[in-house]
Amino acid sequence: MTITTPAVKELEERFILQRSIRGKFAILVSATAILFSLFQFYSTIFPGQIYLLSRYTIFLGFTFFLGYLLYPLRKKDKNKIPIYDYIFLTLSVISTGYFTLNGISIIDRIGNLNNIDILMGFLIIVLLLELTRRTIGLPLVIISIAFLLYAYFGNYLPPPLGHKGFSFYRIVEHVAVTWEGIMGIPMLVVVYYIFLFVLLSAFMERSGVTRFFIDLALKAFGRTVGGPAKVGVVGSALFGTISGSSIANVLAIGAFTIPLMKRYGYKPEMAGAIEPCASVGGMIMPPMMAATAFVIAEFLGISYARVALAAFLPAVIYFLSIFISADLNARKEGLKGLKEEELKTFISDQRVFRRSFLLLPLISLIIVLALGYTPVLAALVAIAMTVVVGIASGNMKPKDILTALEIGARNSITITAAVACAGIIIGVFTLTGLALNLSGMIINLVRGNLIPLLLLTMIVCLIIGMGVPTTPNYIMTATIAAPALIKMGILPLAAHMFVFYYGILADLTPPVALAAYVGAIMAQSDFWKTSINAVKIALPAFIAPLIFVYEPTFLFENLYSLAQVGHLVFVLISVAVGVLALGAGTTGYLLRHLNMVERAAFLVVAGLLIFPEVLTTMVGFGIFAVLVIYIRSKRGGS
Numbered sequence: 001m002t003i004t005t006p007a008v009k010e011l012e013e014r015f016i017l018q019r020s021i022r023g024k025f026a027i028l029v030s031a032t033a034i035l036f037s038l039f040q041f042y043s044t045i046f047p048g049q050i051y052l053l054s055r056y057t058i059f060l061g062f063t064f065f066l067g068y069l070l071y072p073l074r075k076k077d078k079n080k081i082p083i084y085d086y087i088f089l090t091l092s093v094i095s096t097g098y099f100t101l102n103g104i105s106i107i108d109r110i111g112n113l114n115n116i117d118i119l120m121g122f123l124i125i126v127l128l129l130e131l132t133r134r135t136i137g138l139p140l141v142i143i144s145i146a147f148l149l150y151a152y153f154g155n156y157l158p159p160p161l162g163h164k165g166f167s168f169y170r171i172v173e174h175v176a177v178t179w180e181g182i183m184g185i186p187m188l189v190v191v192y193y194i195f196l197f198v199l200l201s202a203f204m205e206r207s208g209v210t211r212f213f214i215d216l217a218l219k220a221f222g223r224t225v226g227g228p229a230k231v232g233v234v235g236s237a238l239f240g241t242i243s244g245s246s247i248a249n250v251l252a253i254g255a256f257t258i259p260l261m262k263r264y265g266y267k268p269e270m271a272g273a274i275e276p277c278a279s280v281g282g283m284i285m286p287p288m289m290a291a292t293a294f295v296i297a298e299f300l301g302i303s304y305a306r307v308a309l310a311a312f313l314p315a316v317i318y319f320l321s322i323f324i325s326a327d328l329n330a331r332k333e334g335l336k337g338l339k340e341e342e343l344k345t346f347i348s349d350q351r352v353f354r355r356s357f358l359l360l361p362l363i364s365l366i367i368v369l370a371l372g373y374t375p376v377l378a379a380l381v382a383i384a385m386t387v388v389v390g391i392a393s394g395n396m397k398p399k400d401i402l403t404a405l406e407i408g409a410r411n412s413i414t415i416t417a418a419v420a421c422a423g424i425i426i427g428v429f430t431l432t433g434l435a436l437n438l439s440g441m442i443i444n445l446v447r448g449n450l451i452p453l454l455l456l457t458m459i460v461c462l463i464i465g466m467g468v469p470t471t472p473n474y475i476m477t478a479t480i481a482a483p484a485l486i487k488m489g490i491l492p493l494a495a496h497m498f499v500f501y502y503g504i505l506a507d508l509t510p511p512v513a514l515a516a517y518v519g520a521i522m523a524q525s526d527f528w529k530t531s532i533n534a535v536k537i538a539l540p541a542f543i544a545p546l547i548f549v550y551e552p553t554f555l556f557e558n559l560y561s562l563a564q565v566g567h568l569v570f571v572l573i574s575v576a577v578g579v580l581a582l583g584a585g586t587t588g589y590l591l592r593h594l595n596m597v598e599r600a601a602f603l604v605v606a607g608l609l610i611f612p613e614v615l616t617t618m619v620g621f622g623i624f625a626v627l628v629i630y631i632r633s634k635r636g637g638s
Helices: 007-013 023-044 054-072 083-101 101-109 115-136 139-156 168-177 185-206 210-222 227-240 246-263 268-284 289-300 306-334 340-346 354-371 375-392 398-432 433-444 449-466 472-478 480-487 492-505 514-523 526-539 539-550 562-587 597-611 616-634
Strands: none
Touching: 007 354, 023 054, 023 185, 023 398, 054 101, 054 115, 054 185, 054 472, 083 101, 083 115, 101 168, 101 289, 101 616, 115 139, 115 168, 115 398, 139 168, 139 375, 139 398, 168 398, 185 210, 185 289, 185 354, 185 375, 185 398, 185 472, 210 227, 210 246, 210 340, 210 354, 210 375, 227 268, 227 306, 246 268, 268 289, 268 306, 268 492, 268 526, 268 539, 289 306, 289 472, 289 492, 306 492, 306 514, 306 526, 306 539, 306 562, 354 375, 375 616, 398 433, 398 472, 433 472, 433 480, 449 480, 449 492, 449 539, 472 480, 472 492, 480 492, 492 539, 514 526, 526 539, 539 562, 539 597, 539 616, 562 597, 562 616, 597 616
């Protein structure tokens, strides 16, 4: 789907500062990116042909080379490549090439690396930090450098944070060369899984699948009350299955839905809030979950399918809450849906349901995963299916296949840089033993009480997540905060989903709130009003992680009997009605406008139902029923 609005162009320049591509430079970029994607296909289909460290460093080499071609050091270098970038490009080739050619012997020398090994490792760290700064900004770079300094100067700190201190050689060896740092789990996940899914996203966009998501949502919900907002919610849920970024989701879907919402009566601060909420929800939507599901699976040593299954019900409840909020806000403001004649002007191709075969790539992805095959095979099958349906629909020609290969490789640069940079932080944690010390400190701070620990962890995750992309955000929160939760007896999957959720919600939470910030600019609305509305709309998502902790059946954990399955159904019904009550309380509408006392009563009901216990749930259902009957009886006179 092509994005052309001025607001979106301004945002793309602000968040994705890339060089202008023309002439021979464009050919070089395209050729390198396509070769990168083809190399990934080859190394994925024939994994035993390339030594692991060499495969990682070839991958990094492509990323560095493309990254330093595309992302300038300064804004004024946007139309040229200055001499220092040629130096960066040369150092990229030398350092990654050295590790590629000497991978086996370097691994054999760990513990006794020579000066050249250390120099090349140091170059990789520096190149990675600078590329991360260029692609996503300073926050993650500053954190990474702080951890490196901590590893070197830790002997000057008092216990329990202090340690014996490590030499420059030891730090570079551990962070840049061993499987505990940059070349550890984060890089494994990027190389094996994330790149393929980013590529799949590019193929889906070129084949018309992304636009079909919008058309399908328009056809299904465009004429309903608050149709434009519901189109945004459903479109973002579908697009979120393949998107790896909440910002990209807002840009792609919001470019269409935010102006549409404003046109049909939504206030700018509400239009600018609903779409970011839905877009952030896309990050928790299986099967991709912003590619973080793969990292969770690797950290916990469980299957990717298990993680996706655990994320399913929370994602359904989240989007249900956004959908309810959009509906209630529309009814409160007296907004209507699109008329049939208007609807036809927005749908790109009127044969919407006849184009349902465009869903086959997504369906095939889910089926292959459900059958227990690897995510790698699922992604390859889905890419092949995307090409087939793209050609069958007339949306994809050979040129589009090459373009998808190029776009996929280019889109992977930011994710790779951020995730690999998070590997520096993990390397310092494993080198210094900081993770164990932090867990002990956190537990001592809350004196072994679970509720203060959960609140403290939530705050830590929201702070760490400010301005950091989803996957490295999770890597940091999982390393820093999750171990303390697990020590307190929380199931590992619930603990990791807890920190994952709150890290993502930083994109909606002031003062940074990047997704809400993008939505506010696109809607031309006040940032603070927009972000506050976003928090109100997404309130169930702020509560959901607490449900993981107290009701692990919500993640399909501990389902060993019919009684436990019945309990899960009970929990689902209770939470769903609680979400409706919460929506009524926050929007001030259910069947009619609500006064402050009625709104407060619904918020109390939401509290009783969202944390389901038999007694509180029965009381909550009873109060909810009485409130609805009372409101209906007073509806005519309101």
